[in-house]
Amino acid sequence: MTVWDRPEPPTRPVPLDRERIVAAAVALADEGGLEAVSLRKVAARLNAGPMRLYGYISTKEELFDLMLDEVQGEIVPPEQPGDWREALRVLAHRTRQAALRHEWLADLLGGRPALGPNGLDVAEATLAPLEGLTDIDTVMRAVETVSAYFTGAIRREVTNLRAERATGLSREDWQRASGPHLTRMLATGRYPALAKAVHDGTDVDAGTSFATGLEWVLDSVAAKLTPPPAPDAGE
Structure with a gap:
């Protein structure tokens, strides 16, 4: 029981x-x-x-x-979006927002299926927009893929927040403190790909990184959900 x-x-x-x-x-x-x-x-x-x-x-x-x-109970939106992509996007962002309010949530995400009433509501809100778009096994793999992305991203963000509190160093403070060491290591020429990322890459905040990665994952899911085009009659 x-x-x-x-x-x-x-x-x-x-x-x-x-x-x-x-x-x-x-x-x-x-x-x-x-x-x-x-x-x-x-x-x-x-x-x-x-x-x-x-x-x-x-x-x-x-x-x-x-x-x-x-x-x-804080994750399910008051109104369910009709579009599957918007529905999964909203649920992912609301999960992140809940984890930022309750950081310990990150430690429980990705575990056993949640069978409480709110957990079942989340599962239903996740699956219902995808119903009928493709076979159920593809739907389940799509949901697992999106969930794996936002669970990992949320855990990384919460881990960084905890590190900031534990060390007393903000992300910017840590970058400044680590900068001289990283500069010396990159100057050896042993890490050309990393050097290009550090010098040429755009530094974005956690929210932007989360949103961008989520869209890429949703793009990949969309490619699996969209039926292949029918061959031309003349082929």
Whole structure:
């Protein structure tokens, strides 16, 4: 029986329910990451005994499932775009925005299928615009490809944000600090391709990089979804 199917115990002097428990856990994770979340710490925030939480949640993994589902409620747009490309674009950007509000989300993306109500809503919003365009196996590979892209891109961006906080160096500060070493290494001539990228490439922010890469992935998916042209009658 999943955590969503299991009934909650009756209310007691300090009121508890899964909604309050999950809200407290999300707040802890927003403050200190997933490592800051434990049933004991959640109980302390709610002024309840830790054992009471086990009436609602059996394990920390179940708590993470509920937290993930809570944040996935922020991802599904109020109105579903009719075009498959716009639908996947919106979902990818909304997932990134949710991860920037709740950085710990990046640690849970790409794991087991999310079976909570919001997770199922995300899955339906992802698959429905592609229905009927091609066979279901191609649809699934297309969805997996887009998901793999934005999951990796989001994790990289969140990792960089955490590094900035840990070191106290912004991206620009780190580039300035690393510049002399990189200049010396490139001057050896051993890295011509890297040198060209550093000297001639355009430096873009994370949002622009995310959007550009997403469009390239969607272009590739579109090529697989578009039926090949019919041969000319004279051929």
